[in-house]
Every structure is written in C-alpha cells, then in structure tokens.
Amino acid sequence: MQFTSKGLKADGFAGFRPIGSLEVMRLPQATGIFAVLAPEGFQPRFLRKSTAGVFKKKDPSLPEPALADEWVDTAVVLYLGKAGPGSKGNRGLRRQVQEFLDFGQGKPPGHWDGRLVWQLADAEKLLIAWKELPAEHLGKAEADYHTAFVKEHGQLPFANLVRARTKG
Numbered sequence: 001m002q003f004t005s006k007g008l009k010a011d012g013f014a015g016f017r018p019i020g021s022l023e024v025m026r027l028p029q030a031t032g033i034f035a036v037l038a039p040e041g042f043q044p045r046f047l048r049k050s051t052a053g054v055f056k057k058k059d060p061s062l063p064e065p066a067l068a069d070e071w072v073d074t075a076v077v078l079y080l081g082k083a084g085p086g087s088k089g090n091r092g093l094r095r096q097v098q099e100f101l102d103f104g105q106g107k108p109p110g111h112w113d114g115r116l117v118w119q120l121a122d123a124e125k126l127l128i129a130w131k132e133l134p135a136e137h138l139g140k141a142e143a144d145y146h147t148a149f150v151k152e153h154g155q156l157p158f159a160n161l162v163r164a165r166t167k168g
Contacts, residue, residue: 001148003077003157005129008035013129019101020124027094032132033141034097036079036117036159044071045121052118053108060115070116070161072153078126079114079159080149082142085135093130116159140166 001007005016013035015027038044046067052060062070083096103109104118117123133141142164149157156163 001145001152003075003149003152005037005076005127008037008077008129008131011131013131015129016127017129018124019104019126019128022097022101022128024094024098024101027097027130028132029092029094030132031083031085031091031135031138032093032130033080033082033138033145034093034100034128034130035077035081036114037076037127037129038078039125039127042122042125047119047121050115050119051106051123052103052112052115053106055109055112055115058112060112061119062116067116067119070155070158072155072158075149075153075157077149077157078120079117079157080142080145081113081160082138082164083130084138093132097128097130113162114159116161139164 001011046064050061054060083091083093085091099109100114104123117126143166146156146160146164
C-alpha cells in the first residue's frame with residue numbers, strides 16, 4: 001500500500017476533494033475509512049491556536065515543537081480515521097466527516113481525533129478521501145492502515161496520535 005493519492009485511489013478511495021469546497025451531502029452515508037491528505041506542494045505552517053472546538057474544557061492546541069515532532073515530511077496522508085455505524089446505526093462517512101469539519105470550525109466535538117489538522121494554516125486546502133467498508137471490517141482496516149503507514153514512514157500520520165488496534 002502506498003500512502004499517496006494514486007496509492008489510495010488504487011486501494012478504492014474516492015473523493016479527493018478540498019476541505020474548503022467539500023460538499024458533504026455528496027459523501028456516502030455508508031460506513032468506511034476516510035483520509036485527510038496534503039495537496040501537492042503543501043508546506044506546513046502551524047497556527048499558535050487551533051481552530052478546533054474545545055473538548056471537555058481542554059484546548060486542542062499544541063505548542064509548535066510538539067506539532068513539528070508529529071509532522072511526517074515524506075507523507076501525503078495526514079490523518080486516517082474511521083466512520084462506524086454508531087449505536088443507533090445512523091452514522092457513517094457523511095456524518096463523521098461533517099462532524100470532523102464542524103470540529104475544525106470551533107464546534108465542540110464528541111471526541112478530538114484528528115485535532116492537529118485544525119492547527120495547520122490553510123487547512124481548507126487539505127483533501128478528504130474516503131473508502132466505503134462494511135462496519136465489521138472497520139476496526140481491522142483502520143489498524144492495518146496505521147500499521148502499514150508506520151512501516152512505511154516510521155510513525156503514525158501527523159494527526160493520528162493514537163494507533164488503532166484490532167480487538168481480540
């Protein structure tokens with residue numbers, strides 16, 4: 001697996017739309033995996049304060065040295081997340097990505113996975129791609145993507161602070 005736009009497309013990912021012009025209603029409602037990617041030529045500039053919402057009274061911002069430590073110079077993929085069905089079966093990619101975008105606009109989140117994305121200047125230029133997968137395959141798929149990324153780059157994607165693991 002290559003963690004490039006071409007590699008993700010070959011693996012079944014679709015979309016590759018800039019955050020700033022993403023029409024969330026065009027995303028599938030199905031469960032799946034989504035990725036945040038840097039467009040060609042993107043250079044990281046870190047904001048002092050994140051645009052993300054506060055979670056449990058905690059500021060999502062990190063100091064610049066901590067952000068620089070998480071940055072992976074050779075990587076296009078900045079974050080890999082999953083979109084499960086939720087306890088009522090009404091979640092999925094469309095809702096998860098909408099909540100992720102709302103989080104970046106300062107709305108309080110239900111969790112703060114991927115929060116480092118929102119401390120990048122020009123985050124609206126980042127791309128969102130997605131891949132539909134059955135709910136029962138999500139945990140293993142996310143863990144496998146994280147493992148493969150670490151194997152290729154030596155660490156998790158920039159905004160993945162916790163490595164997904166399969167249960168059992």
